Amino acid sequence: MNCVACNEPMVVLELQEVEIDHCLACGGIWLDAGEIELLVDSKLEAGRLLEELSERRNRQPGKRKCPICLKKMEIIMIGPKDKVQIDHCRKNHGLWFDRGELETVLKIFDTDDHSAVHGLLKSMFGK
Ligand SMILES: [Zn+2]
Ligand SMILES: [Zn+2]
Incomplete structure (x- = not known):
């Protein structure tokens, strides 16, 4: 891909x-639908996050294409002042996070620091 x-x-x-596609050139991450659920340890948190994302009305057409x-794809804007803009496939194939966006999203939704996805981010970006 x-x-x-x-x-x-x-x-x-x-x-x-869980297989995660990661671009070494720009640091972006592609998550297939369902992968977030597998990565965030708590089902409750994952459910909340996905629900929030799917209910966001703040959307606009994007320019990037689903791989x-x-x-x-469309852009879902979340966070204070819509500062995080996540690309989302309308057919629900997955989500694209630019470098750092996944981390910000996890912060906004206050997910558990010990969840697998935090470990992944640490290993990828050394944070
Ligand atoms: Zn890239
Ligand atoms: Zn798609």
Whole structure:
């Protein structure tokens, strides 16, 4: 799969049998639908996060294309002043996070620091 943002080939990282596509060039992350649920340890938190994302009315058409269906994605804006803009495939294939966005989203939703996804971010970006 090629990167949504810069079109470089992405590498696949494996975490708890979940495959995550990561672009080494720009630091972006592609999560297939359902992968967030697997990554955030608490089902409650994952459910809340996904519900929030799917209920967001603050959307606008985006320019980036879904790496799976190649259709243009929409942008979901979240956080204070809509500062995080996540690309979302309308057919629900997955979500694209630019570098640092996944971390910000997790902070906004106050997820457990010990969850697998935090470990992943640490190993990827050394934070
Ligand atoms: Zn990239
Ligand atoms: Zn798609």
